[in-house]
Amino acid sequence: MLLSISKFLQNRLKLIVNTIKSRVVKTNQSQFLGFTFRSGNIHIRRDTLEWSKQRIRELTNRNWGVSMRYQLFKTSQYIRGLINYFGITKGYQFCVDLDHWIRRRVRMAYWRQSRKPRTKVRNLMRRGVSLMLAI
Secondary structure, eight states: OHHHHHHHHHHTSOOOOOTTTOOOOOGGGOEETTEEEETTEEEEOHHHHHHHHHHHHHHTOTTSOSOHHHHHHHHHHHHHHHHHHSTTSSOHHHHHHHHHHHHHHHHHHHHHHOOSHHHHHHHHHHTTOOHHHHO
């Protein structure tokens, strides 16, 4: 089957087919550039999602010796690129879940900055939390 399709592509459409990289499969088994195709819709591959979460973990790492402003700038750059690239997929719930997860990571990065308990309580009170809840 691959032979007949590659013959059609080469002779009729005048395209060059790399037989090492090419394969013929059903659409629900195909994976291409981080996308997979299921039930007529385009979805993000699971391993691509895990890879992107790992990259966000690296960008929100507390051991990265840069200012919080720069860390957030680089994280937002990456997220914008991710959303723009995967914007054609059917994945609204993916975006909502990823948004919650990223917000939690950023809160953790801010929380790590105040190392002493007294500083944590002071920062919580500055943000409107009562003293009883902050302790």
